[in-house]
Amino acid sequence: xxxxxxxxxxxxxxxxxxxxxxxxxxxxxxxxxxxxxxxxxxxxxxxxxxxxxxxxxxxxxxxxxxxxxxxxxxxxxxxxxxxxxxxxxxxxxxxxxxxxxxxxxxxxxxxxxxxxxxxxxxxxxxxxxxxxxxxxxxxxxxxxxxxxxxxxxxxxxxxxxxxxxxxxxxxxxxxxxxxxxxxxxxxxxxxxxxxxxxxxxxxxxxxxxxxxxxxxxxxxxxxxxxxxxxxxxxxxxxxxxxxxxxxxxxxxxxxxxxxxxxxxxxxxxxxxxxxxxxxxxxxxxxxxxxxxxxxxxxxxxxxxxxxxxxxxxxxxxxxxxxxxxxxxxxxxxxxxxxxxxxxxxxxxxxxxxxxxxxxxxxxxxxxxxxxxxxxxxxxxxxxxxxxxxxxxxxxxxxxxxxxxxxxxxxxxxxxxxxxxxxxxxxxxxxxxxxxxxxxxxxxxxxxxxxxxxxxxxxxxxxxxxxxxxxxxxxxxxxxxxxxxxxxxxxxxxxxxxxxxxxxxxxxxxxxxxxxxxxxxxxxxxxxxxxxxxxxxxxxxxxxxx
Amino acid sequence: xxxxxxxxxxxxxxxxxxxxxxxxxxxxxxxxxxxxxxxxxxxxxxxxxxxxxxxxxxxxxxxxxxxxxxxxxxxxxxxxxxxxxxxxxxxxxxxxxxxxxxxxxxxxxxxxxxxxxxxxxxxxxxxxxxxxxxxxxxxxxxxxxxxxxxxxxxxxxxxxxxxxxxxxxxxxxxxxxxxxxxxxxxxxxxxxxxxxxxxxxxxxxxxxxxxxxxxxxxxxxxxxxxxxxxxxxxxxxxxxxxxxxxxxxxxxxxxxxxxxxxxxxxxxxxxxxxxxxxxxxxxxxxxxxxxxxxxxxxxxxxxxxxxxxxxxxxxxxxxxxxxxxxxxxxxxxxxxxxxxxxxxxxxxxxxxxxxxxxxxxxxxxxxxxxxxxxxxxxxxxxxxxxxxxxxxxxxxxxxxxxxxxxxxxxxxxxxxxxxxxxxxxxxxxxxxxxxxxxxxxxxx
Numbered sequence: 001x002x003x004x005x006x007x008x009x010x011x012x013x014x015x016x017x018x019x020x021x022x023x024x025x026x027x028x029x030x031x032x033x034x035x036x037x038x039x040x041x042x043x044x045x046x047x048x049x050x051x052x053x054x055x056x057x058x059x060x061x062x063x064x065x066x067x068x069x070x071x072x073x074x075x076x077x078x079x080x081x082x083x084x085x086x087x088x089x090x091x092x093x094x095x096x097x098x099x100x101x102x103x104x105x106x107x108x109x110x111x112x113x114x115x116x117x118x119x120x121x122x123x124x125x126x127x128x129x130x131x132x133x134x135x136x137x138x139x140x141x142x143x144x145x146x147x148x149x150x151x152x153x154x155x156x157x158x159x160x161x162x163x164x165x166x167x168x169x170x171x172x173x174x175x176x177x178x179x180x181x182x183x184x185x186x187x188x189x190x191x192x193x194x195x196x197x198x199x200x201x202x203x204x205x206x207x208x209x210x211x212x213x214x215x216x217x218x219x220x221x222x223x224x225x226x227x228x229x230x231x232x233x234x235x236x237x238x239x240x241x242x243x244x245x246x247x248x249x250x251x252x253x254x255x256x257x258x259x260x261x262x263x264x265x266x267x268x269x270x271x272x273x274x275x276x277x278x279x280x281x282x283x284x285x286x287x288x289x290x291x292x293x294x295x296x297x298x299x300x301x302x303x304x305x306x307x308x309x310x311x312x313x314x315x316x317x318x319x320x321x322x323x324x325x326x327x328x329x330x331x332x333x334x335x336x337x338x339x340x341x342x343x344x345x346x347x348x349x350x351x352x353x354x355x356x357x358x359x360x361x362x363x364x365x366x367x368x369x370x371x372x373x374x375x376x377x378x379x380x381x382x383x384x385x386x387x388x389x390x391x392x393x394x395x396x397x398x399x400x401x402x403x404x405x406x407x408x409x410x411x412x413x414x415x416x417x418x419x420x421x422x423x424x425x426x427x428x429x430x431x432x433x434x435x436x437x438x439x440x441x442x443x444x445x446x447x448x449x450x451x452x453x454x455x456x457x458x459x460x461x462x463x464x465x466x467x468x469x470x471x472x473x474x475x476x477x478x479x480x481x482x483x484x485x486x487x488x489x490x491x492x493x494x495x496x497x498x499x500x501x502x503x504x505x506x507x508x509x510x511x512x513x514x515x516x517x518x519x520x521x522x523x524x525x526x527x528x529x530x531x532x533x534x535x536x537x538x539x540x541x542x543x544x545x
Numbered sequence: 546x547x548x549x550x551x552x553x554x555x556x557x558x559x560x561x562x563x564x565x566x567x568x569x570x571x572x573x574x575x576x577x578x579x580x581x582x583x584x585x586x587x588x589x590x591x592x593x594x595x596x597x598x599x600x601x602x603x604x605x606x607x608x609x610x611x612x613x614x615x616x617x618x619x620x621x622x623x624x625x626x627x628x629x630x631x632x633x634x635x636x637x638x639x640x641x642x643x644x645x646x647x648x649x650x651x652x653x654x655x656x657x658x659x660x661x662x663x664x665x666x667x668x669x670x671x672x673x674x675x676x677x678x679x680x681x682x683x684x685x686x687x688x689x690x691x692x693x694x695x696x697x698x699x700x701x702x703x704x705x706x707x708x709x710x711x712x713x714x715x716x717x718x719x720x721x722x723x724x725x726x727x728x729x730x731x732x733x734x735x736x737x738x739x740x741x742x743x744x745x746x747x748x749x750x751x752x753x754x755x756x757x758x759x760x761x762x763x764x765x766x767x768x769x770x771x772x773x774x775x776x777x778x779x780x781x782x783x784x785x786x787x788x789x790x791x792x793x794x795x796x797x798x799x800x801x802x803x804x805x806x807x808x809x810x811x812x813x814x815x816x817x818x819x820x821x822x823x824x825x826x827x828x829x830x831x832x833x834x835x836x837x838x839x840x841x842x843x844x845x846x847x848x849x850x851x852x853x854x855x856x857x858x859x860x861x862x863x864x865x866x867x868x869x870x871x872x873x874x875x876x877x878x879x880x881x882x883x884x885x886x887x888x889x890x891x892x893x894x895x896x897x898x899x900x901x902x903x904x905x906x907x908x909x910x911x912x913x914x915x916x917x918x919x920x921x922x923x924x925x926x927x928x929x930x931x932x933x934x935x936x937x938x939x940x941x942x943x944x945x946x947x948x949x950x951x952x953x954x955x956x957x958x959x960x961x962x963x964x965x966x967x968x969x970x971x972x973x974x975x976x977x978x979x980x981x982x983x984x985x986x987x988x989x
Contacts, residue, residue: 030766055717058697058710074706074772077687077779081721084780135757143750150743160747168751169758169773177761259696265855360810361857383649436857499838 026188028531029176029490031070034059036246040206042090045126046100050093054086059255063492064378064483066250071490075172087166088159095159097252111148111157116141119158120165122313128170129200129207130193131217140165174201176490178531190342192216195529199231202488203519204239204247207258231523235516244515248286251483252375254279256356263361267437270355273311278351281307284333285347296513297480301346301376301467304338315438316344317353346467348372348431351438358436365404365428372427376470378479382425403444405429420453425452430466477513481505484515488522563775591939592836593676593966594826594913595658596893597700598886599650599753599844600864600922602931608636609947613986615758616947621880624887628894631908631944633987635958637951639928641977649925650861650918653955654844657916657930658783660956660974668705669975672914672959677837679968685783688837689829691718693819693889694844694851695809701839707772711841715821719803722829727811730791730833735983737788744752745784752777766818790819797832800825804848810850810859812885815843819889823896826957831900842889844918862920876923891917894935911936914962916955932958943989954978961987 031043042052057079060069075083094100099117105112120140124132132140140161150155165171174197178188191199193208196216206487212230220226234240244512246540249255257279262270284307288294311331313320320334338344347353357371358364373379408425432449435441443449451462457471470476481504482493493501504521511517522528602621609616616634618625625632640647640656647662653664658671673688681687690699692711728735728771741961755774759767803821804913807814819842826838843849843860852859858866867876893913900907915933920926932955938946942965950957956974961983963970972981 025761027763027766029763030762030769054695055710060706072706072769074704074769075776076703076707076709076772077776078690078709080773080776080780133757135754139750139754143747146746146750147743150746151739156743160743161750164747164751168754169770172773173770180678259850260812261695263852263855263857266857359858359862360852361855458709511968 001090004250009139025177025179025191027175028188028190029071029174029180030073031067031174031176031490032057032073032172033174034066034070034246036249037201037205037207038086039205040242041127044206044209045123046090046094047097049097050088050090052090054082054089056082061253063486064251064374065487066255067247067487067490068492075169080167083172084163087163090166091159091163094162095155100156101158108154109152110154111145112154113141113145115154116144116158116161120144120161123162124165125213126207126210127165129174129197130440133370136170176531179321181530184530186532190529190531192219192221195227196221196230198490198528199234199523200241202523203231203234203235203243205242228524231520235520239240240366240516241291243519244291245283245287247484247487248283249279250487252279252282252352253356254283254352257352260356261360262355262437267435267439269311269315269439270437271311273309273319274351274437277309277312278355280333281309281312282347282350282352285350286319290515293425294514294516297508297515297518298471298476298513301348301471302432303347304342304345306336306338306350307333308336309333317440343433343462343464344493346465346471347465348376348467348470349434354431354434355436355438361436363404363432363434363436365408365432366421366424367428368431369424369426369428372470373423376479377473377475378482379423379475381489382420403447404432405450428456429453430460431463433463455488477508478505480515481518483509484518488519489527497527500525563798570805579669580611588837589905589910590833591680591941591966592830592838592907592911593673593938593962594838594840594893595671595673595701596890596913596915597654597658597839597841597844598890598915598917599849600860600879600883600886601899601919602882602883602887603697604879604921604926604929606875607634607931608929608949609634612947612949614946616945621883622883623888624891625894628891628898628908628935629696631641631894631898631937632933633942633946633948635932635934635948635950635984636929637949638930638932638953638955638957640930641954642927643976647925647927650844650922651922653918653927653930654916656974656978657932657955657959659702660959660978662975663705669701670704671702672963673701673837673839674703674709675963675968675970676966680966681835681837682782682868683786684833684835685786686722686829686835687779688839689722689835690839690841691716691822691826691827693815693822694842694849695814696850698842699839699841703772703775704768706769707776709839711839713808713818715803715806715818715825718822718825719800722825722834723799723802726787727799727832727834728787728791730794730797735790741784741787742921745781745788748777748781748784752781768910776940787886791833794831794833796900796907798828799832800828800889810843810852811854812882813854815851816885816889816892820892820896826893827896827900827907830897830911831902840893842886849882849886851885853878853882861922864868879923890935897936908936910939912938912942912962912965916958930955934958934962937989938962938965941989943987946987947988948984950984953982954980957979957982957984966989 017144039052042050057075059066060235062068062072103115103118105115117137121132124136124140143164144157144161147160148154176194177191179191181187181189193216196208196212200212200424201208215221215226215230221230257275260275285303285305286300289299290297290304308320310320354368357368370381373381430451430453432451433440433442452461455469460466460469481501485501485504486493507521508518604620607619609619611617618629639655645662652662659669661669677687688701688709690701690709690711692713695713697710697713699709701709750775759772762770806818806821808818822840829835830838843851849860863879866877869875870877894908896906897911898906913935917931920929934942954974955975956978957980960973960980964983965988972979974980
């Protein structure tokens with residue numbers, strides 16, 4: 001537990017604010033926290049022992065990122081039922097855990113407003129990411145009081161009131177508040193607490209910690225020196241891994257794993273464990289390379305290093321070395337490096353890419369190529385038209401077309417299909433050594449698979465060489481800069497952002513393509529806290545540009 | 546009430562692990578002398594459902610040859626024969642694009658369910674939300690959404706930002722509806738749960754903060770916060786209902802717990818889960834827990850993900866990749882999967898029909914609206930869309946008709962459903978899909 005409530009309780013009573021939005025400010029965004037953020041906040045505030053179960057409302061992907069969709073989604077009654085059930089379960093665990101309530105009630109069978117106020121002023125500050133207002137504190141204490149009276153138990157009342165707080169819009173929505181920017185008439189600038197949240201969710205995928213909140217409250221965060229100090233502290237923290245992991249999980253669309261299923265007859269080795277571990281392999285690889293080793297982003301497409309579990313190793317058919325027992329249990333995750341002469345390298349040959357972007361019972365060069373274009377290069381591939389004859393692609397037993405290349409080539413000779421297939425298929429075919437579940441193969445139907453091709457003028461002979469081409473592609477670095485900026489700023493990078501993006505790209509290259517440095521550059525840029533509202537939108541709208 | 550308790554004991558466990566059909570006689574003492582209404586004089590509550598299946602049927606194989614009453618089911622709809630008198634089939638209707646681009650497996654669903662082709666920025670409420678606003682405000686759940694193919698995606702929505710996620714797991718659905726918070730309406734005694742009373746008063750503290758939270762919000766954020774508070778109001782109403790003795794529902798029986806269900810897109814799993822969902826929803830409707838249900842057998846995410854185990858492609862892929870058998874005149878695997886989907890629909894109707902309420906059945910007071918995404922999925926067509934209604938909406942709809950309305954918008958069926966159910970609406974849809982023409986042939 002990073003913020004034990006015992007410490008919070010021992011701290012001086014926090015000042016309550018008078019209202020959610022100060023008179024001279026505007027709300028410029030309201031983002032629903034993600035399931036991972038919900039879990040992380042609960043763990044940070046109440047400890048890892050508190051169980052979180054239940055189903056979250058589905059997220060919505062906008063411009064390639066769930067993070068952008070979070071500003072558009074609401075809560076339905078079904079969803080609120082789920083949030084409410086989760087909140088009650090969390091609250092029950094918290095109230096059962098000794099020491100999390102910082103005071104003893106005068107009598108256990110009656111309300112104690114003083115103790116309740118002490119608890120909710122400190123917890124509210126962490127859960128709402130700002131000082132709790134007078135009205136909010138009064139409501140929480142009132143709720144605890146009413147619950148305690150009805151149930152004749154102080155802790156039961158506290159439990160119900162905490163549950164209500166955890167299902168409240170103040171907790172579920174991250175509200176961004178801005179004040180008029182005196183230096184730029186017509187523009188707004190995020191207030192200190194909104195800035196703190198923006199920074200914390202970006203870098204740690206969680207709510208601000210005590211230090212960051214204190215910096216916001218004191219005004220220090222609004223000074224360049226104070227902001228840089230907090231930014232560097234957070235970048236240096238091991239918790240940066242959580243932020244980077246959350247970003248790549250979003251960018252790589254790993255939420256799709258929840259719906260991924262492989263045919264058990266065709267791919268019997270693709271178990272639920274493989275499904276569970278596949279995304280984790282890539283996230284561990286990326287975080288290790290980009291955060292722990294402070295490596296070059298482009299190397300994710302060429303690295304021979306990865307992390308495997310026994311089930312993943314069995315799909316890849318690689319020998320996994322025995323590992324030391326940790327606390328009596330074998331550590332399921334083992335660092336692994338493919339030998340130099342192994343044809344596999346880079347995350348494009350991970351199960352998380354080749355299996356996620358395949359059919360349930362076979363590979364798909366077209367889907368893989370499309371995913372590569374759209375996810376890694378930020379290029380849009382048009383949807384297929386209607387009335388297309390796909391028969392030849394499907395018939396894997398047709399003796400005329402033994403490999404996917406032959407089938408796709410025969411299909412793509414149709415005039416209406418050629419244009420788009422040229423965009424996708426060459427790259428997808430380079431990955432054909434990986435079957436629909438991520439297993440390695442050299443032949444299909446007895447014929448050697450041809451993995452040669454060309455992408456945007458650059459030739460490759462196999463999947464690993466395709467990784468090298470993507471590594472060297474300016475589109476890949478342009479794409480990651482665009483995605484990180486969109487994610488960090490919480491908005492799609494419109495055409496007006498070209499100059500800003502160009503500057504970021506130049507700095508990214510100068511800094512050796514390091515993601516932590518890119519995050520730092522963006523956080524320090526004026527755009528991070530400046531908000532320009534569209535003319536047609538009412539003030540304080542999520543349509544902020 | 547001891548009879549009811551005994552019956553429930555007998556039933557307990559019957560559904561565990563397998564779908565069963567349980568018909569329970571409606572006790573006469575609850576009915577008037579004609580068996581058409583409650584003894585109190587109140588009408589038996591009307592209920593509504595949507596049933597969604599991706600990828601439709603084969604043109605020429607589902608439309609009855611006869612137009613009007615007493616149609617004979619075409620070869621692909623033979624399974625519906627036992628329900629013919631309560632099913633209306635609508636053919637020839639289309640989705641108008643009005644020069645807007647069509648998303649092959651999305652647009653058809655959207656117009657059938659919302660009357661519109663929404664943009665990212667906005668979306669009108671789906672038909673079930675409009676109906677729930679009229680008939681679903683006094684039940685524990687305003688509506689219940691389920692899916693049979695493992696997907697939480699759903700066409701049910703209050704707006705673009707408030708989509709009602711579908712529950713893929715019958716186990717979870719059972720817990721949600723018949724878990725510890727379920728109050729049996731037929732219990733002789735009723736004791737309000739102090740925990741519910743306390744929760745109710747605590748929630749009011751959250752709702753009282755609405756005005757303060759609304760301050761300084763722009764239009765779209767305010768709309769989203771309004772949706773939150775609408776949901777909260779729903780939660781409060783749920784608790785209010787939990788604190789009152791529910792009206793007896795004689796046909797209500799509590800199903801045995803569903804302990805296990807394999808959620809996924811294999812057609813066999815979809816069929817099992819579809820049956821379990823159908824049974825649970827029938828029990829939920831019979832017990833007055835909701836009056837609106839939405840079932841997605843497949844296709845909520847567009848197309849259809851269901852698949853035959855051992856096959857390298859799913860239903861959607863088959864529609865594009867399978868050749869037409871020259872002898873049969875259709876795609877054999879696709880057609881088999883279409884038949885499977887229709888079996889799911891038949892199972893739903895059977896579950897409702899098997900709940901006896903006097904001389905009538907639960908299906909008699911329901912209206913189920915069946916819709917799909919394409920007229921012919923192989924070609925992504927949006928004309929001659931297969932549409933159906935099932936149930937008699939408490940006598941407000943006549944069954945057993947085949948309506949051919951070539952060239953009319955599909956929205957006519959949705960409008961007809963809504964008017965039959967008392968939704969105060971005189972027209973529905975946008976642009977060329979805007980209609981004020983109900984289907985009078987089926988209106989009682």
